[in-house]
Amino acid sequence: DAKTTQPPSMDCAEGRAANLPCNHSTISGNEYVYWYRQIHSQGPQYIIHGLKNNETNEMASLIITEDRKSSTLILPHATLRDTAVYYCIVRVTNFGNEKLTFGTGTRLTIIP
Amino acid sequence: NAGVMQNPRHLVRRRGQEARLRCSPMKGHSHVYWYRQLPEEGLKFMVYLQKENIIDESGMPKERFSAEFPKEGPSILRIQQVVRGDSAAYFCASSLSRTGGYTFGSGTRLTVV
Numbered sequence: 125d126a127k128t129t130q131p132p133s134m135d136c137a138e139g140r141a142a143n144l145p146c147n148h149s150t151i152s153g154n155e156y157v158y159w160y161r162q163i164h165s166q167g168p169q170y171i172i173h174g175l176k177n178n179e180t181n182e183m184a185s186l187i188i189t190e191d192r193k194s195s196t197l198i199l200p201h202a203t204l205r206d207t208a209v210y211y212c213i214v215r216v217t218n219f220g221n222e223k224l225t226f227g228t229g230t231r232l233t234i235i236p
Numbered sequence: 237n238a239g240v241m242q243n244p245r246h247l248v249r250r251r252g253q254e255a256r257l258r259c260s261p262m263k264g265h266s267h268v269y270w271y272r273q274l275p276e277e278g279l280k281f282m283v284y285l286q287k288e289n290i291i292d293e294s295g296m297p298k299e300r301f302s303a304e305f306p307k308e309g310p311s312i313l314r315i316q317q318v319v320r321g322d323s324a325a326y327f328c329a330s331s332l333s334r335t336g337g338y339t340f341g342s343g344t345r346l347t348v349v
Contacts, residue, residue: 158337162279165325165343166342166343167240167327167329167340167341167342167343168279168327168329168338168340169340170337170338170339173337211278222267222269222284222291222292223269223281223284223292223294223295224269224271224279224281224338225281226271226278226279226280227278228277228278229278
């Protein structure tokens with residue numbers, strides 16, 4: 125799986141949009157971008173994933189650049205409960221590559 | 237529909253004892269994954285199982301660790317002769333298919349004293 129680079133920490137004001145960047149410059153054409161978050165040592169929670177088109181669900185939006193070398197996770201209206209470590213993971217989805225390779229992630233703190 | 241259930245939530249073992257960690261996947265999920273998280277570190281993959289079969293154990297330590305996922309019952313991660321370095325949070329995840337998104341359990345925190 126390709127390596128990802130994320131800032132170690134970020135702050136965001138409550139109610140504002142939180143934009144979390146991720147660089148994955150060595151991503152291959154068949155690798156997806158996944159985002160998970162881990163709230164205070166709980167089990168990681170799946171947020172969203174995409175291949176090359178932008179994606180949106182009830183939790184977040186994922187913007188992937190046209191060259192696919194970077195992406196941004198957007199939490200549109202951050203709340204205090206969004207304080208967590210956010211992991212950006214790239215992963216192929218074919219047989220033999222089911223595991224997720226977690227990096228150190230971005231520790232997002234929502235400020236009241 | 238209950239999520240992924242792990243038990244116990246906390247487990248304390250003395251050095252040299254055995255630790256057994258259980259994971260019941262979500263209903264209908266036949267793919268189970270175990271991850272370990274040391275303090276202040278990210279999760280590290282250990283093993284991937286699909287009912288009665290170990291598919292990928294590339295992250296399992298060569299000795300003392302084993303995993304199973306029997307036809308009936310939960311998946312078990314077994315650590316024999318525990319040492320202090322085994323102290324960590326152990327997370328189990330399940331998925332409906334091998335390419336789907338995972339659902340993680342709340343983890344078992346193992347402390348070796």
